[in-house]
Amino acid sequence: MKYSGRSIKRLYDDKFVTGRSSYVDDLQVSAMHAGFVRSPYAHAKIKSIDTSEALKSPGIVAVFTYKDFSPLLKRGIGIWETYEDPKQWKFVARKALADNKVRFVGEPVAIVIGSDKYSVRDAVDKVNVDYERLPSAVSMEDALKDKVIIHEELGTNVGFDSTFSGGDVEGSFKQADKIISVEITNNRLIPSPMEPRGIIASYESGTLNVWYSTQVPHAARSEFSKVLGIPSSKIRVIMPDVGGAFGSKVNIMPEDLSVVLSSIKLGRPVKWVATRSEEMLASEARHNTFKGEVAVKSDGTVLGIKGDLLVDLGSYLTYTAPLQPAIIPLMIPSAYRIRSASIRSRAIYTNTPPITMYRGASRPEATFIIERIMSTVADELKLDDVEVREKNLVKPDEVPYTNVFGLKYDSGDYISLLRSGVNKLGYYDMRKYAEEERKKGRKVGVGMAFYLEISGFGPWEYGEVRVDENGDVIVITGGTPHGQGTETAIAQLVSDALQVDISRIRIVWGDTEIVASSMGTYGSRTISAAGSAAQVAASQVLEKMKKVAARIMKVDVEEVEYREGEFINKKDERVKVSWDDVAKAGYTGTDPGIYAQVTLQGDVTFPYGVHVALVEVDDYGIVRVKEYKAYDDIGNVINPALAEGQIMGGTVQAVGQAIYEEAIINDDGGLAVTYADYFIPTPVEVPQITSFFAEKPHVSAYPVGSKGVGEAALIVGPAAIVRAIENAVNKPINKTPVRPEDLI
Amino acid sequence: MLVRPGEKVKVKVKVNGIWYEKEVEPRKLLVHFIREDIGLTGTKIGCDTSTCGACTIIMNGKSVKSCTLFAFQANGAEITTIEGIGDSKLHPIQEAFKDNFALQCGYCTPGMIMQTYFLLKTNPNPTEEEIKDGLHGNICRCTGYQNIIKAVKDAAGRMR
Numbered sequence: 001m002k003y004s005g006r007s008i009k010r011l012y013d014d015k016f017v018t019g020r021s022s023y024v025d026d027l028q029v030s031a032m033h034a035g036f037v038r039s040p041y042a043h044a045k046i047k048s049i050d051t052s053e054a055l056k057s058p059g060i061v062a063v064f065t066y067k068d069f070s071p072l073l074k075r076g077i078g079i080w081e082t083y084e085d086p087k088q089w090k091f092v093a094r095k096a097l098a099d100n101k102v103r104f105v106g107e108p109v110a111i112v113i114g115s116d117k118y119s120v121r122d123a124v125d126k127v128n129v130d131y132e133r134l135p136s137a138v139s140m141e142d143a144l145k146d147k148v149i150i151h152e153e154l155g156t157n158v159g160f161d162s163t164f165s166g167g168d169v170e171g172s173f174k175q176a177d178k179i180i181s182v183e184i185t186n187n188r189l190i191p192s193p194m195e196p197r198g199i200i201a202s203y204e205s206g207t208l209n210v211w212y213s214t215q216v217p218h219a220a221r222s223e224f225s226k227v228l229g230i231p232s233s234k235i236r237v238i239m240p241d242v243g244g245a246f247g248s249k250v251n252i253m254p255e256d257l258s259v260v261l262s263s264i265k266l267g268r269p270v271k272w273v274a275t276r277s278e279e280m281l282a283s284e285a286r287h288n289t290f291k292g293e294v295a296v297k298s299d300g301t302v303l304g305i306k307g308d309l310l311v312d313l314g315s316y317l318t319y320t321a322p323l324q325p326a327i328i329p330l331m332i333p334s335a336y337r338i339r340s341a342s343i344r345s346r347a348i349y350t351n352t353p354p355i356t357m358y359r360g361a362s363r364p365e366a367t368f369i370i371e372r373i374m375s376t377v378a379d380e381l382k383l384d385d386v387e388v389r390e391k392n393l394v395k396p397d398e399v400p401y402t403n404v405f406g407l408k409y410d411s412g413d414y415i416s417l418l419r420s421g422v423n424k425l426g427y428y429d430m431r432k433y434a435e436e437e438r439k440k441g442r443k444v445g446v447g448m449a450f451y452l453e454i455s456g457f458g459p460w461e462y463g464e465v466r467v468d469e470n471g472d473v474i475v476i477t478g479g480t481p482h483g484q485g486t487e488t489a490i491a492q493l494v495s496d497a498l499q500v501d502i503s504r505i506r507i508v509w510g511d512t513e514i515v516a517s518s519m520g521t522y523g524s525r526t527i528s529a530a531g532s533a534a535q536v537a538a539s540q541v542l543e544k545m546k547k548v549a550a551r552i553m554k555v556d557v558e559e560v561e562y563r564e565g566e567f568i569n570k571k572d573e574r575v576k577v578s579w580d581d582v583a584k585a586g587y588t589g590t591d592p593g594i595y596a597q598v599t600l601q602g603d604v605t606f607p608y609g610v611h612v613a614l615v616e617v618d619d620y621g622i623v624r625v626k627e628y629k630a631y632d633d634i635g636n637v638i639n640p641a642l643a644e645g646q647i648m649g650g651t652v653q654a655v656g657q658a659i660y661e662e663a664i665i666n667d668d669g670g671l672a673v674t675y676a677d678y679f680i681p682t683p684v685e686v687p688q689i690t691s692f693f694a695e696k697p698h699v700s701a702y703p704v705g706s707k708g709v710g711e712a713a714l715i716v717g718p719a720a721i722v723r724a725i726e727n728a729v730n731k732p733i734n735k736t737p738v739r740p741e742d743l744i
Numbered sequence: 745m746l747v748r749p750g751e752k753v754k755v756k757v758k759v760n761g762i763w764y765e766k767e768v769e770p771r772k773l774l775v776h777f778i779r780e781d782i783g784l785t786g787t788k789i790g791c792d793t794s795t796c797g798a799c800t801i802i803m804n805g806k807s808v809k810s811c812t813l814f815a816f817q818a819n820g821a822e823i824t825t826i827e828g829i830g831d832s833k834l835h836p837i838q839e840a841f842k843d844n845f846a847l848q849c850g851y852c853t854p855g856m857i858m859q860t861y862f863l864l865k866t867n868p869n870p871t872e873e874e875i876k877d878g879l880h881g882n883i884c885r886c887t888g889y890q891n892i893i894k895a896v897k898d899a900a901g902r903m904r
Contacts, residue, residue: 009842016850017838017857019786019826026785117776118769194790194798194851194885243788243851244885276791483849483886641845648888649848676793683876683889 003492003502004704007641010485011507021241024198024213024273031200031269032061034259035120036278037110037127039102042351042669043136043148046100046109050128054112057126059119062266065110066097069261074229077252077319080219082519083457084322088162090154091317096257101134103150103315104353105670106281111258113270136351138669140289140310143350150315150349159313160322160347164329166404167340172304176295180380184372185735186365186718188287188312188663189656190280191358192680195243197282198273199256201263208235210260213242215249215480216520221512223252223319224260232512239510242482246653247357248283249482250522251319255282276675284663285358287312288328290369292343296377300388304340305332305373311347314354321347321355324362327454331366333403335414335452335608336374336392341404351669359653360711361523363453364718371449371719372734379732385723386422389450390415409452409606411698412633418450421610421631424692430614430627434727443617447723448610451716455524455708456605456700462517463533465494465541466595471583473498473505475537478518479530480510484646484710486526489638490534493527493704497538499564500579516597524607524708527638532703533600540596545579548586548594552577605700607634607707611716613687613724621740623659623728625687625721633694635707640693646709647691654717656681659725662737745816753816759784760828768815775799777815778825786826786854790883797882800855800862801825807862809881826854829861836902837861837895846895848886856882860896869900 015021051063076093079086098109110127114120137143137150143157150157173179200211208230214220217237225232242249255272263270274282292307311325325347333341360367378388394401396413403409422428430446437444462478475494481487487507495502508514519529542562549567550557553575561568567582569575577585586594609632617623628651637643660679664672699705718736726733729743747753752767759782766781778787778801787810790798799810802824829835837860840846847853856879863870863878870878875896876889884892 007845010845010847013842013847013850014834016847016853017834017841018830019784019854021786021850021853023788023851025789026779028783118771192885194796194849194883195788196790241850243790244849246885276793276796485845485848645845645848645887645891648890649886650888652888653885674793675791676795680883680885682881682883683879683893686876686889686893689888689890 003495004638006639008488008492008502008639011488011491023195023241023243024200024211027200027211027240029200029269029271031271032113032115033117033120034262034270034272035112035117035124036108036255037112037124037129039098039105039107039109041102041131041133042105042138043134044102044131045134046098046102047130047132049110051110053128054123054126057119057123059115060112060123062113062262063110063127064262064265066095066099068265069096069258072261072264073227075227077223077227077257079317079322080319088160089317089322090156090159092151092153094254094316096254096261104351106353108255108258111262113262113266136669138351138665138667140312140348140350143348150351157349158346159317159349160325160345163342163344164405165342167304169304169306169340169342172340173295176303177298178296178380180294180296180376182294182373182376183289183291183734184369185289186286186368187736188665189285189358189661190663190678191246191248191283191285193244193246193248196274196276196279197249197253199259200269200271201260202269203263204267206234208260210237211240212237213249214239215245215482215522217480217510217512218518219520220252227257237512239480244483246359247320247361247522251283251356253282280675281353281671283356284314284353285356286365287355288324288365294373294377296381298381300377300381300383300391302336302338302377302392305338306342309343309345311345312352312355313347313349314352315349316354318354318356320357320361323357324365327362328366330405330407331363331454332370333405334367334370335394335450336370337394339404352665353671359650360715363711363715367451367715368719368736375723385448386418390418393418410700412606412608413698414608417608417633417694418610422448424631425612425629427612430612434614443728445724445726445728446612446614447720447727448612449716449719449723450610452606452608453712453715454604454606455711456528456602456702457523457525458529458602458604460599460601461519461529461533462515462599463530463537464516464595464597465534465537467541467545467583467586469584469587471504471580473500475505475507475534476515477507477509477530477534478515478520479526480518480521481526482521484521484526485642486521489527489642490531492638493531493535494538497535498542517599524710527704527706528605528700528702528708529602531638531706532602533598535703536600537596537598540598541594544594544596545582545586549577549582551589552582552585602702605635605702605707607632607709607712609633609712609716611713611720613720615721615724615728617725617728617743621743623725623738625655628687628689630691630713632709632712633697634709634712635697635699636705637693638704638706643693643709644691647713648689650711650713651689651717652681652686653714654721655685655687657714657736658718658721659737755815755819757818758822760825770814770816772815773811774813774815774818775810778810784825784827788851788854790851795883797859798852798855800858800882802858802862807859826858837899840895840899840902844891844895844898846887846891852882852884856884856892860899864900864903868904
């Protein structure tokens with residue numbers, strides 16, 4: 001009855017398929033509704049705000065502006081200090097609502113509270129804001145000139161400026177047979193989970209309850225505590241069903257804070273659920289450009305890389321945005337043995353919607369940059385894509401390997417995976433097929449890309465296992481699954497550890513008053529970090545039960561063995577007690593109670609893989625991704641169907657990033673697309689997706705040995721698809737998304 | 745119908761077999777009526793451009809995005825929502841979605857299932873292309889659709 005390694009069906013699907021799911025907007029809380037007055041300008045001084053007409057509107061309870069909230073704020077919203085260093089940053093912590101000026105189109109200026117969302121919408125239009133327009137800096141190039149300063153206190157628009165160096169860069173360029181220039185851009189995206197963000201805040205008698213569409217209830221509690229000066233013991237954050245997040249819901253937004261503040265001021269529950277249009281402004285992602293040079297030998301060996309990375313921040317530093325400029329450079333060397341590199345990374349404030357993070361956050365950018373470099377090297381030297389990569393990959397006997405910037409890769413055999421991957425995926429046959437088709441006049445192309453990912457982020461995760469007096473099991477996890485199905489995988493691990501039927505296990509998460517502590521679900525870490533913590537807690541619970549069994553059987557605990565629901569006397573196997581009897585006895589006599597809490601430390605791990613795409617381009621430049629194949633070493637696979645689901649979902653987001661999705665910002669700083677023309681792929685745009693996992697995986701140091709799969713396909717997919725397009729049209733491409741007009 | 749400013753209109757609809765009669769503002773969207781006035785929150789709202797299909801319901805035998813209609817336009821109509829398919833046990837489409845890992849976050853799922861329900865009523869044996877075409881007004885951000893397409897094929901088999 002081993003569950004791990006099998007595609008066990010998801011445990012809690014019934015409520016979702018029957019419409020009994022309960023996202024924030026579905027909660028039956030008698031709350032006032034909130035709406036936001038938003039800036040129509042990218043950069044303007046707020047001269048005055050007149051709320052009198054709005055307050056006369058039927059059903060309107062209050063209109064608050066910055067002035068109403070600022071006395072309640074100890075500070076603004078900070079950054080994610082678990083992973084980000086505030087000392088490296090120039091930033092002004094973002095307050096709830098704009099202060100004396102607005103810095104992007106859509107910035108919330110006032111919050112309107114009323115009895116229903118229609119009345120609130122009417123009143124939003126009646127708030128009269130007098131602006132004085134200021135010149136704006138919408139593009140990174142403009143902002144870099146520092147002619148328009150977005151945050152005067154900082155004196156510059158450069159929020160981060162750090163050069164990552166290692167090895168003898170100048171020496172490597174002197175030894176080079178050829179120096180190749182590259183320019184590579186990832187354009188701006190919108191994460192777009194199906195459920196827009198939402199929050200209900202209820203403040204009474206000094207206690208704050210928050211129902212929040214979040215990935216990080218404990219981090220949110222901590223941030224609310226710091227910002228509001230309310231002890232975290234008096235704040236409860238509850239994560240209901242969350243309809244996707246992809247990193248965007250790690251962020252605590254000024255709108256969220258404004259709702260909490262309104263609840264405090266009014267002493268009543270207040271609710272806000274973003275419209276899709278609001279969601280598209282609240283949280284954008286990516287947007288960066290790398291310009292550099294690559295020193296190569298004529299056999300394809302990459303000796304060194306140097307260059308400049310510019311990362312857009314939008315108008316404010318969000319909770320998660322500091323990750324990208326700090327991690328992209330570290331990951332550019334990927335799994336390649338590049339011993340000299342110097343990358344200056346700068347992050348720039350612009351008068352645009354703030355950048356947060358989106359699935360992969362920094363690894364898709366880094367992977368696109370290094371894979372474009374490898375493909376460009378192959379083209380320039382007339383070498384095969386696979387050959388160039390094989391030449392440069394770190395060899396198995398060099399792993400664990402420390403990259404040029406000091407990042408230590410834990411385990412893997414990159415070359416073997418590349419070789420077996422291209423065979424297994426039929427890469428060369430596909431290339432041949434594409435070549436034959438091109439001879440017939442069709443623009444068919446095949447591309448490959450390799451990736452090494454950093455995932456499984458620590459520093460720790462929480463797991464608790466309780467066995468009740470009936471022998472049923474509750475697992476409380478610090479993971480915060482919101483679609484991945486990792487709750488099922490955690491149940492599989494605990495079932496195996498306890499050798500009990502999975503139907504006896506219930507997984508609970510996402511409430512700061514039930515879960516003692518938690519990091520959460522992000523960065524492909526849940527099975528590795530939260531799964532391991534639950535597994536360790538389960539083994540501790542079993543030790544406790546052995547003690548109880550020993551007491552019942554009147555033997556030493558060392559003499560007790562546990563097998564398949566029975567505690568057995570090793571010396572006389574006829575003497576045994578059942579799981580249920582031990583559970584019952586665990587709540588009588590001395591030392592009652594069967595539970596274990598574990599806060600398990602852990603550190604990053606490095607999955608890797610090779611993906612292949614097949615595309616066809618028509619005469620109008622419209623690309624169809626027809627086939628997509630993945631071969632990944634993600635460590636131990638606990639539930640193959642769930643893991644495959646992550647590859648398939650990531651693949652379709654990769655299709656979006658590669659050829660459809662772009663948050664186009666017009667010259668005035670406005671978002672120029674709606675949800676309808678931002679163009680999230682529909683079923684019609686989906687390729688045939690095939691996913692394989694390495695038969696002999698290289699495990700992580702986490703007890704469950706998994707590495708993580710949540711982000712893999714979006715990390716490497718755009719590079720593979722873009723390479724396939726180049727193959728189809730025989731034209732170099734250096735950005736995502738690739739537009740029809742780029743191809744005709 | 746003439747409605748003066750500030751006046752409400754009477755809407756009588758049959759939802760999942762039960763008649764409801766309510767007075768609503770004429771501008772109220774059908775999806776808000778279903779979720780707020782009737783209290784059936786299985787029908788979700790994912791966008792404000794009638795793009796995502798999370799609010800798909802069956803009205804008078806046809807699938808509609810319930811954000812594209814005002815509640816009063818449903819006056820006299822018979823509506824089926826996600827809560828109204830399957831009786832004491834799951835509908836074969838719901839079973840097929842579960843068995844094929846056709847959902848992740850679940851937010852698009854009610855709309856996907858209702859659109860599938862309509863598709864299989866009109867075309868009990870769809871090809872893969874017909875399934876893709878039939879669901880192209882429903883967006884899922886998590887699954888990559890492949891398992892949804894599998895589930896629809898599976899459901900078609902179960903319902904034959």
